[in-house]
Amino acid sequence: MRRGEVWVASFRPWRGKEVGKVRPCVIMQADWLTSQNFDTVLALPLTSNLRPGTSALRVEIPPRERLIKPSWVMVEKMRALDRSRFDTGPLARLTDEELVAIERQLRAVLGML
Secondary structure, three states: OOOOEEEEEEOOOOOOOOOOOEEEEEEOOOHHHHOOOOOEEEEEEEEOOOOOOOHHHEEEEOOEOOEOOOEEEEHHHOEEEEHHHEOOOOOEEOOHHHHHHHHHHHHHHOOOO
16 A cells, blocks of 8 residues: 555545545555555545535546546545555556645645645
8 A cells, every 4th residue: 555546445434524435536645654564544535426516625636547438536525544444555656747736725725835
């Protein structure tokens, strides 16, 4: 598991408007931290449904490798997931340009501009 890879993870259970179900997600945690075998991994979920009014918070990821649908990274929905929640992966690897776009959006969401 490496930063910028897309893995399938379970977001169950969830509450209210949190992201739910089993879905692909982008690993965002630094590789040095992931290699330390901490119990959780920081990830951003993907969706294949771009809802009206959310495009400013999304980064598009075209299908490639084993990611079969056009997807959007839900930048504002970052989660620390227990390692046991991850299943299949990696499905794909993001480009450097896609990671830069995600980082830019993440900084905006976190008020770090």
